[in-house]
Amino acid sequence: MNEVGILFERGKLFLPHVMMAAGAMEAGVALLEADLPKDAASKKLGVIVNGTVEGDVHDIGKSIVSTMLQSSGFEVHDIGRDVPLQDFIDKIKETNANMVGMSALMTTTLPGQKEVIEMLKEQGMRDGIKVMVGGAPATQAWAEKIGADCYAENASEAVSKAKELLL
């Protein structure tokens, strides 16, 4: 899957191919499960809630990120697009997530990412969760300004940064 990820990043393989590879890997792991130590086969790398913030209907980039995270071994809860900010908080509580990913494709909806971080702080949840932001108008400088843990430029970077923060 690491090799598939590199080829995806280089524009040589695409989403359907990544999913086929992930499916093949899951099937392979299922076959080997009996020979693996208990828990090793089904252990997820982390639990991530991912969505596009309220007011923003863009879906495609966020979905690619969700798919890549899922195929890399994370448990991903994609809560869709135009997601009311409170829903991020509720889903984090419900799934006991380690990380939340927030996408915004418009400068007008970008502040939603900041608001969720503020809501996490208000509810005393901020220390227990990593925050990743992305989307066309998001930048590293923006991530630093609002106090996110990381910014990812694309889906491949989202996977590598999630691994850096959660493993």
Add this chain to the structure above:
Amino acid sequence: MTTEYALRMGDGKRVFLTKEQIMADLEEGSADAADLGGIPALSGDEIDKLAEILMTPSRMVGVEPGKEVPVTHDIGTIRIDGDQGNSGVGIPSSRLIGSMMHERAFGADTMELGHIDYSFKPVKPVIAQEMQTMEVCQQNMIVPLLYGAMPNMGLYYTPDGPFENPGDLMKAFKIKEAQESMEHAADHLTRDTVWIMQRLMASGADGVNFDTIGAAGDGDMFASLHAIEALRKQFPDIYIEAGMAGELLLGLHGEMEYDGTVLAGLWPHQQAPLAAKAGANVFGPVVNTNTSKTSPWNLGRAVTFVKAAVKDSPIPCHVNMGMGVGGIPMFETPTIDAVSRASKAMVEIAGVDGI
């Protein structure tokens, strides 16, 4: 003390770089494009010229006399009036006034009429208004006025459209179903685009600008190329600009073909001949800015991609320059120092025919 030059990161932040750092980043950016696209990196002379442009002490720069190119402005019709965080300046004005200001005050050589939603699909319910506005604009303007919108195939998926969302299907490992959904959406997008342009051509439009082709992946380009082909057949004199969404055509479907070429994974120099084959008059290459890299890195990379596209394109290339594209920082209102330097580089080194 070593001289440092005030430049920018891809997110617009100020950085101060020495000549050596600028040269190194230019070379690295160019090498990245060459590696990904399988195209030549810029020569030593070209890197020197790029560095010279970046290090010019003036706040803004321009092309050498005699090298001027045509410029146009997408959705400029609402750029004056717009004030919704979209880099508009919030001066109350109609779309006609916006167009005429660009034509008569700002020096735009062509313009386009665009709708605030700026995708083809939402134009359908307001087609009568768009037709009337096009007619009024044409009666008042001299420069060619196109109609512009984004193909934006994502609008045909649930919850906006009739077809199941391939993103959801893909996550459920329903790959075949996801591909079929994209194929259905592409057919509808082609049909809608042609229908809309038939009416706008009846209202006097000079042509159409496909803005951000491929934003929803290879299906988006598949649909756009077929729409271009159909429009060229129906209107032999229509002026068609095919502008892209990014340097790499994402393969959300992965297997769609046009004229025997798999669309997924095409780079600008491979996209241009297909746009020409379909019937476009002008190809608009786009290279997205990496916000974590410096402007020399981004500009070296963008110029390398666009130069290869210009070389391989049978039709003129009008490069897309602005917020987060063409080596320009991702900034709400891009700064003039970055815009003018990147534009000069695109004209004098990449050899573009227009902006």
